[in-house]
Amino acid sequence: MNIKKALMLLTIVLGINVSALAAPILNNSIETAQAKKNPRGKAYVTKRQFRFRGVVKYHGKKWTYYTGSRFADGSRNHGGYDKNGYIIVSAPRSYKFGTKIKTPLGWGVVHDRGTAMTKYHFDVVI
Secondary structure, three states, X not given: OOHHHHHHHHHHHHOOOHHHHHHHHHHOOOOOOOOOOOOOOOOOOOHHHHHHHOOEEEOOEEEEEEOOOEOOOOOEOEOOEOOOOXXXXXXXXXXXXXXXXXXXXXXXXXXEOOOOOOOOEEEEEO
16 A cells, blocks of 8 residues: 555545645655855856757746956956856846846856847856
8 A cells, every 4th residue: 555545545535634634745846935146057058068059948038148357347257257156147238237147057147248148148257
């Protein structure tokens, strides 16, 4: 007898909805609301793959890359990351400096502007 059948049997016998209480454990979907964003976590592609592709479509946006050392808000490049460990992003004017954005390489922060940046086109620094 598997766990789900056992929980259903307990529900019938005891009259308590045990499966609703155990659902997060069975599904491994326990989420913490206080989880802090990891600046370098959950990358969709690696830097090497990004360079090879040249253009990456991710979350309905077009992502390209560029290099640079100083940016429009005065920040500096630390291997493609800012001083807090976030990827440096060039975004359209509708995004304020300091806005956090999910990029194909992980979490990024807007530090720059570009003439080619449109509503759905962003650059990351590599």
